[in-house]
Amino acid sequence: FHTVKEMGLSVEAVDKLTGPAMGRPKSATFRTCDVVGLDTLVHVAKGVADNCPNDERREVFAIPDYVQHLVDHDRLGSKSGAGFYKKVKNEKGKSEILVLDLKTLEYRSKVKVKFATLDAAKAVEDLSERTKLLFNGADEAGDFYRRIFADVFAYVAQRVPEIADEPYSIDDALRAGFGWELGAFESWDAIGFEAGCDAIKAKGLNLPEWLNRFAEKGSGTFYRNRDGIRECWNPQTNQYDPIPGQEDRIALSWLPxxxxxxxxxxxxxxxxxxxxxxxxxxxxxxxxxxxxxxxxxxxxxxxxxxxxxxxxxxxxxxxxxxxxxxxxxxxxxxxxxxxxxxxxxxxxxxxxxxxxxxxxxxxxxxxxxxxxxxxxxxxxxxxxxxxxxxxxxxxxEFGIGVIPAGGGTKEFVVRLNDEIQEGDMRINRLRDRFLTIGQAKxxxxxxxxxxxxxxxxxxxxxxxxxxxxxxxxxxxxxxxxxxxxxxxLERKDVMVAGQEGLGIVYVGAHSMKSGNYISDHDQLISEKLGHVMCGGDLSERTEVSEQYLLDLERKAFVELCMQRKTLERMQSLIQKGKILRN
CATH class of the missing domain: 3.90.226.10 (2-enoyl-CoA Hydratase; Chain A, domain 1)
Structure with a gap:
């Protein structure tokens, strides 16, 4: 919070920086505060400050003026209808999320945030590699990351052995309690021990004595994998010890x-x-x-x-x-x-x-x-x-204008056959399976x-x-x-409904279209899906093979790809990440 004020960053910028990009929940920082409640935030911060009088960073638990302003005006977050964010109706009667301007303490429309470092990070799937990239960013975002990582690293290092004997205990708490994908010491490993120490020293913060011993005897990372066992540096024994509780666990990243x-x-x-x-x-x-x-x-x-x-x-x-x-x-x-x-x-x-x-x-x-x-x-x-x-x-697949064609539609028909018991209505079972795919559930x-x-x-x-x-x-x-x-053995005894089922599918799709519940293209996809699930235009119930259904599946998929509206749906997903209903 104090770093935000020092750098003059906006609420939306901070939440963009501290969310999924760095392996944290989507609610990031300020949205999380609104969900939890600012009164709770203040209570916890004051509790730490009051009960930890000798904490070397006690000043960071002082309540920032903008947080105190919100609390004083009963803007406690989601439960009071306003906090760092506020939901209102705009002039057009549509819902709009406003954001608190930390300088004027008034609400305004959100501004789109863009940082070169975040743009570069989008292409990096591995979180450890992405964390290192964020830390080394050359723009304002990189400066922000170096500051907050330095604060976190220095603080958690001082808490060993005060509240935890080993680093992994702190990381476990951060992952389980706050939903972090990487704990603090895991993030430090990703960035590099020396780089983390340099950032801490640049902020004028102190390092605990045990880190000197780690620098001399450790292998440069707090964690290491040996013969499929994950080990963590133990400051008490000055060596790497296996992390307890993993005897019956396997992680691909631990394997040699x-x-x-x-x-x-x-x-x-x-x-x-x-x-x-x-x-x-x-x-x-x-x-x-x-x-x-x-x-x-x-x-x-x-x-x-x-x-x-x-x-x-x-x-x-x-x-x-x-x-x-x-x-x-x-x-x-x-x-x-x-x-x-x-x-x-x-x-x-x-x-x-x-x-x-x-x-x-x-x-x-x-x-x-x-x-x-x-x-x-x-x-x-x-x-x-x-x-x-x-x-x-x-x-x-329905959402992008096609049907499942990797065996998904076929497998639903096979399972439909296996589920039916004496006295069951086959058509009702078919309808349920059809709707699961047709509604992309x-x-x-x-x-x-x-x-x-x-x-x-x-x-x-x-x-x-x-x-x-x-x-x-x-x-x-x-x-x-x-x-x-x-x-x-490949199944050749899959019972399909033929024209009996097709008639019901076509009538249902037509009724949905007539009631304006679905579009013309939705109706076409529904009919193609029904054609496959019913085994095609067969005059009566017939046993068919899995390959027969796969051929129908594939044919329907390719035919739907020939439709302009299907291509529009695919293009919308690729370019905008959104499902288009046309």
Whole structure:
């Protein structure tokens, strides 16, 4: 807060700088204050100042004048309707978020914030690398980051061993309590020990004595990985000690370089031990393009041709599991009307998914956060899914003007068949599955994913602690392999409704269009989706093969890509990050 005043930064600038760009929650700084309540903020700050009279940075807990002004005027944040932000109705009657001007203490419209350092950071997916880039920025943003990191580093270093014996305890508290993706000492490692010390000294702050011993005997970082075990510097023993509680945990970043079996520009295959391979994506948003498909086929090749491999896990440590297929590539092929190439690309995707499903070894998917579109389809074709509780999974292709064509639509029809019990109305089950895809429903949690049919009761599982996920996925692969896993047979007994179901789909889509609930293009997509899910224009209920449904799926996808409105939707997503309803 005091750095903000010294530098004359605006509220919106600070929240832009201290949010996801540096691995912090979207609410960043001032929005978090509004949510928590400024009265609570003041109470906590005064509590620390009153109860820590010998704290070397006690002055930073003094309440800034602009915060005190808000509290004095009962602007306590969200609960009072105004704080650093205020929601009002503008002249046009639309809602607008105003922001507090820290100089005039009056509310004004938000101003778009732009920093060269933040622009450069957008292209850096890895948070550690991005943190270093932010710290070294040559503009005002870089100066801000150096100041706040210096303050944080100096303060947490002084708290060892006062409130924590080892650095990892402080980092654990910051990650769990404040939602930081990197703890303070992890951020210091990313920036570099010497660079952090220089920033601290530049601010005239003191370093504790234990850091001198660390500089002499340590290896330059507070954390290190040795033989798959993560260790942290212990100032009490002056050595690296294993972090407790990781005996049953695995992290890809902890594994030695020798664990890498194969890699390309988009994937890395690593040996998890006990005959289990892991394939991780590291494309932008972990989207699935040709390099990822190559990696998936390679890991199956390795596991099937060498007896020492018993199973495969698909997991990664990115912010998202996978945002889906590479829409940019699909858009370019469609714009250039390369229909044969587009058809082939979709066919390769389908074959890769089917190869995962019908390989000779168990394949476990371990999704977290977003698993959308192609990422969802990958999970649908795994033998088992070990999902993190906060997994947002769904088939969202409808939003960009197409239908799921990586086997997602087919798999929904297969699962529909497996779910039906004696006395069930097949058409009702079909309607529910159709609406899940047609409304691009995304599960708000792994538990809701069971309700929407993305996960299977009695087969797939949910893990609450993200740190336990990979180890549990590995155990699942080992258990399936040990139980005598055999290659499944491709299904040729998938019952489809034919014209009976198509009639209901077409009438429903027409009614929705007549009521102005959907557009003409939505109606077209709905009819294409229904055509696939009903098995085409068959005169009666018929058993078909999975490949038959995949062919219908692919044909519908390519035909929809020929539509101008589909290209407009794709272009909107690529350029603006927004779904266009046209």
């Amino acid at each position: 370089e020798s664990s890498v079996v194969w890699s390309n520009t988009g994937t890395t295959i690593q040996d998890l031990g006990d005959g289990i391979l892991n394939i991780a994506f590291h494309t932008k948003m972990n989207s699935i393009g040709s390099e990822v498909l190559e990696g998936l086929n390679k890991v199956i090749d390795l596991a099937e041709t060498d007896e020492k491999w018993k199973g495969v896990v698909v997991s990664n440590e990115g912010a998202q599991f996978s945002a889906g297929a590479n829409v940019g590539m699909i858009f370019m092929l469609a714009v250039e009307q390369e229909w044969d190439d587009l058809n082939h690309a979709i066919q390769v995707f389908q074959r890769t998914m089917m190869r995962m499903r019908y390989s000779g070894i168990p394949v476990i998917a371990a999704p977290h956060q977003m698993a959308l579109g192609g990422g969802c389809e990958l999970c649908l074709h795994a033998d088992k899914v070990i999902a993190h509780a906060e997994t947002y999974i769904g088939l969202v 995304v599960a708000t949690s792994a538990h809701e994913a069971f309700e929407l049919g993305y996960l299977r009761e009695g087969i797939d599982e949910v893990v609450v602690n993200r740190r336990d996920q990979l180890a549990k996925a590995k155990r699942a692969a080992m258990e399936l392999a040990a139980s005598g896993y055999t290659m499944p």
